[in-house]
Amino acid sequence: MPLQSWLTRSRPQPGAPGLRALTVAVDQWRGIAQDIAAASGRLLALWASADAHAIPTIRAAFLAGPQGLLLSVPIMHPESPYPGIGDLFPASVRMQRAVADLTGLRSSDADTRPWLRHAAWPQHYRPLIDPPPQILNAQAMVDDYPFVRVEGEGVHEIAVGPVHAGIIEPGHFRFSVVGEKVLRLEERLAYVHKGIEERFTQLPILEAHRLAARVSGDSAVAFSWAYCQALEGITGNSIPPRAAWLRALYLELERVANHLGDLGALGNDAGFAFGLTQFSRLKEQILRVNDTALGARYLLDSVIPGGTQRDLARADAAALGQCLREIADEAQRLRIIYEEHEGVRDRFNGAGVVSPELATRLGLTGLAGRASAQAFDLRCDLPCEPYTQLSVQKITRSEGDVAARVAVRFDELQESCRLIQHILASLPDGPHRAPLDAPAAGVTGAGLIEGWRGPVCVALEAGPAGTIQRCHPHDPSWQNWPVLEHAVIGNIVPDFPLINKSFNLSYSGHDL
Amino acid sequence: MKPIEILTQALELLAALAAAPLFLGWVNQCRAWLQNRRAPSIWLPYRGIRKLFHKDAVIAANASPFFRLAPYVVFGAMVVAAGIIPSMGTRLPFTVAADAIALVGLLATARVFLSLAAVDIGTAFGTLGARREMMVGFLAEPALLMVIFVASIISATTALPAIAESLATHRLGLYPSLAFTAIAFTLILLAENARLPIDNPATHLELTMIHEAMVLEYSARHLALMEWAAALKLFNYACIGFALFLPWGISIGTGSPLSLLASIPLLGAKLTVTGAALAFIETISAKLRVFRAPEFLAIAFMLAVLGLLVHLLLGA
Numbered sequence: 001m002p003l004q005s006w007l008t009r010s011r012p013q014p015g016a017p018g019l020r021a022l023t024v025a026v027d028q029w030r031g032i033a034q035d036i037a038a039a040s041g042r043l044l045a046l047w048a049s050a051d052a053h054a055i056p057t058i059r060a061a062f063l064a065g066p067q068g069l070l071l072s073v074p075i076m077h078p079e080s081p082y083p084g085i086g087d088l089f090p091a092s093v094r095m096q097r098a099v100a101d102l103t104g105l106r107s108s109d110a111d112t113r114p115w116l117r118h119a120a121w122p123q124h125y126r127p128l129i130d131p132p133p134q135i136l137n138a139q140a141m142v143d144d145y146p147f148v149r150v151e152g153e154g155v156h157e158i159a160v161g162p163v164h165a166g167i168i169e170p171g172h173f174r175f176s177v178v179g180e181k182v183l184r185l186e187e188r189l190a191y192v193h194k195g196i197e198e199r200f201t202q203l204p205i206l207e208a209h210r211l212a213a214r215v216s217g218d219s220a221v222a223f224s225w226a227y228c229q230a231l232e233g234i235t236g237n238s239i240p241p242r243a244a245w246l247r248a249l250y251l252e253l254e255r256v257a258n259h260l261g262d263l264g265a266l267g268n269d270a271g272f273a274f275g276l277t278q279f280s281r282l283k284e285q286i287l288r289v290n291d292t293a294l295g296a297r298y299l300l301d302s303v304i305p306g307g308t309q310r311d312l313a314r315a316d317a318a319a320l321g322q323c324l325r326e327i328a329d330e331a332q333r334l335r336i337i338y339e340e341h342e343g344v345r346d347r348f349n350g351a352g353v354v355s356p357e358l359a360t361r362l363g364l365t366g367l368a369g370r371a372s373a374q375a376f377d378l379r380c381d382l383p384c385e386p387y388t389q390l391s392v393q394k395i396t397r398s399e400g401d402v403a404a405r406v407a408v409r410f411d412e413l414q415e416s417c418r419l420i421q422h423i424l425a426s427l428p429d430g431p432h433r434a435p436l437d438a439p440a441a442g443v444t445g446a447g448l449i450e451g452w453r454g455p456v457c458v459a460l461e462a463g464p465a466g467t468i469q470r471c472h473p474h475d476p477s478w479q480n481w482p483v484l485e486h487a488v489i490g491n492i493v494p495d496f497p498l499i500n501k502s503f504n505l506s507y508s509g510h511d512l
Numbered sequence: 513m514k515p516i517e518i519l520t521q522a523l524e525l526l527a528a529l530a531a532a533p534l535f536l537g538w539v540n541q542c543r544a545w546l547q548n549r550r551a552p553s554i555w556l557p558y559r560g561i562r563k564l565f566h567k568d569a570v571i572a573a574n575a576s577p578f579f580r581l582a583p584y585v586v587f588g589a590m591v592v593a594a595g596i597i598p599s600m601g602t603r604l605p606f607t608v609a610a611d612a613i614a615l616v617g618l619l620a621t622a623r624v625f626l627s628l629a630a631v632d633i634g635t636a637f638g639t640l641g642a643r644r645e646m647m648v649g650f651l652a653e654p655a656l657l658m659v660i661f662v663a664s665i666i667s668a669t670t671a672l673p674a675i676a677e678s679l680a681t682h683r684l685g686l687y688p689s690l691a692f693t694a695i696a697f698t699l700i701l702l703a704e705n706a707r708l709p710i711d712n713p714a715t716h717l718e719l720t721m722i723h724e725a726m727v728l729e730y731s732a733r734h735l736a737l738m739e740w741a742a743a744l745k746l747f748n749y750a751c752i753g754f755a756l757f758l759p760w761g762i763s764i765g766t767g768s769p770l771s772l773l774a775s776i777p778l779l780g781a782k783l784t785v786t787g788a789a790l791a792f793i794e795t796i797s798a799k800l801r802v803f804r805a806p807e808f809l810a811i812a813f814m815l816a817v818l819g820l821l822v823h824l825l826l827g828a
Contacts (some may be wrong), residue, residue, distance in 0.1 A: 158637075160719060164716075164718065165717070165721075166716030166717065167716075180802055180803070270798045270799060271797070271798045273714065274547050274548075343797050343799070346801070346804075347799070492801065494717075494719055494802050495801065496719050497717040497720055
């Protein structure tokens with residue numbers, strides 16, 4: 001069945017614009033996934049809703065052509081595995097493993113190793129369903145995680161992390177190498193699993209945007225906006241135009257700040273510390289002007305249900321515009337230094353290549369995807385207010401190496417600076433927040449926002465009396481972490497930190 | 513042995529021990545300034561060493577006695593090396609026992625002990641660092657020997673003080689052979705002292721490290737000795753460079769105490785300029801991919817050979 005006939009059966013999904021929802025039976029699940037894959041659709045997220053009383057449901061969000069599609073697959077027989085889609089969407093494998101860890105719903109795919117579990121809770125305990133046990137895994141143990149072994153003459157393993165020499169988030173990387181050449185990399189993450197999804201269900205639905213902002217601190221605006229978009233979809237309210245424009249301003253400021261930080265860190269990882277100090281200075285300028293003009297350095301809790309926390313005064317807007325003009329100029333000059341520096345160029349070019357074909361097959365998304373010719377940007381493809389009026393320029397490269405990811409960052413930085421000037425110049429007047437109606441129980445809303453790293457998806461299901469039945473915040477790092485394993489194959493070990501930094505994926509947003 | 517010789521020898525050893533961390537602090541300070549950062553205190557390396565000496569050592573359960581021994585050997589080798597490099601005066605009693613080739617051997621001994629100790633614990637990083645260190649070492653040592661040969665052929669001796677004396681009393685003029693070898697020596701200095709573009713002394717990325725990866729498992733007094741030894745090595749290399757290429761100002765011949773005294777500020781001035789130049793080179797370079805290190809050192813070797821040829825064929 002072609003995708004179009006599925007879409008005609010779907011109904012509009014509250015939340016982000018252009019989203020449709022469809023419920024299919026388990027035996028149709030693979031069929032529709034195949035049709036979406038055949039139509040070059042992309043997997044945005046996969047999770048499960050399950051509690052002790054309702055029928056457990058596998059849910060997945062896809063980007064299929066000009067539309068987003070939210071699929072629900074009720075699982076009538078939770079004890080038998082549901083059909084996996086790992087062969088169609090490789091990114092789904094880890095998501096399915098996480099679903100199994102949290103809800104006990106197993107897929108039929110071959111990889112049944114735990115992903116989030118890490119021996120922190122017993123094997124058959126389902127954190128999202130079962131009541132909290134009195135004693136959580138009294139005998140703490142080190143679990144034996146079976147890494148894939150590479151055999152052969154001269155092959156040995158290098159185990160890195162989860163504790164690193166620098167102060168970074170924890171992740172374990174198992175390299176199989178010959179000499180300095182990487183034959184295989186296997187990641188093991190989820191060291192910072194905090195039970196965020198369970199925590200959501202304990203919070204009032206009108207206040208949980210604060211938790212959403214903290215899912216991944218560098219994407220605070222993207223996550224809280226996506227959460228609010230989902231919530232406003234549930235209540236059926238639309239926000240005042242000024243609020244939407246202010247949110248876009250925050251989102252672009254977040255993008256600029258993160259790109260600046262990454263560009264500096266990338267220089268530093270190539271041994272060019274000058275880049276780090278210069279870009280750190282520029283990033284700090286943004287954070288400070290954020291603080292004075294918008295009331296928060298990293299814009300935490302700036303986006304709230306119904307609008308924004310604060311309004312923007314005219315004088316502050318002028319200061320913001322001035323600061324961003326300077327930053328755009330300086331970033332352009334630093335770009336020339338990066339591009340003309342022979343040593344930096346040599347390190348960036350040809351390192352960590354993800355070919356466009358590989359990127360398509362594995363579903364590489366967001367910024368890293370655009371550096372490998374995956375021309376997807378929600379700001380252009382499924383634009384919400386005010387992006388419908390901003391005509392964002394989509395930036396892509398096809399080389400897929402570290403240099404391409406750097407170039408995309410530089411270009412997006414300039415584009416975001418342009419957008420910010422445009423937003424500041426045409427910010428509509430009016431209120432910056434509006435009250436929301438009470439959310440109706442049982443309604444599901446979905447938010448989709450293009451964060452700096454890629455598409456951020458928040459699915460929210462309202463419970464009775466202003467509670468949350470289920471909330472799943474989804475970071476694009478889920479899709480991109482597995483691609484990093486492929487990007488380093490054939491590179492040398494000391495280039496890994498640079499390649500890793502060029503993706504700069506989230507641990508916290510992924511481990512939840 | 514005359515009292516002045518003993519005085520010179522003692523002064524040189526003490527000066528090296530005391531000034532090596534200061535020199536490192538100066539290089540770090542210059543690096544910070546060149547990167548538009550506020551610089552750390554020039555005394556920071558001393559504070560680091562003092563702090564480490566006051567800590568309790570943590571040693572891996574599977575470490576052999578060799579692991580504990582290595583810091584003392586490495587540090588000892590660097591101190592002895594400092595004793596035979598004429599940094600202030602040429603009347604050094606120690607140099608009777610060891611010439612420039614023995615000096616290269618001393619540095620190699622330190623390297624072997626450091627690398628074996630890194631492998632001893634059996635962690636991935638130690639092995640990784642030791643492997644890379646040996647790769648850099650086996651390329652840098654012949655180049656260093658070649659540099660010393662050029663100077664020894666010019667002065668017809670392999671004893672460092674005699675080389676320095678001979679070059680210091682040479683007619684002032686441009687020696688193309690020495691210019692080539694000086695560039696070669698600078699490249700070797702960068703590679704051997706874990707500086708950019710071969711290694712990054714400031715990195716926290718364990719997968720890219722060379723020297724730092726080897727000392728990751730050390731703590732407290734052992735780490736203090738290793739860091740002090742690294743500072744001494746940099747100081748020693750700088751002084752080898754001065755002895756070969758900028759020998760002016762050191763106390764030569766029978767040497768009066770006055771000339772010895774006068775050589776102290778001159779050494780300070782040379783170190784100040786060299787440290788700033790080192791920081792400058794490091795600031796403008798990015799780290800090379802590991803497999804380009806052989807190219808880098810091959811250039812050093814080639815330049816040294818070129819220096820030798822220029823001298824032998826042209827007599828320049």
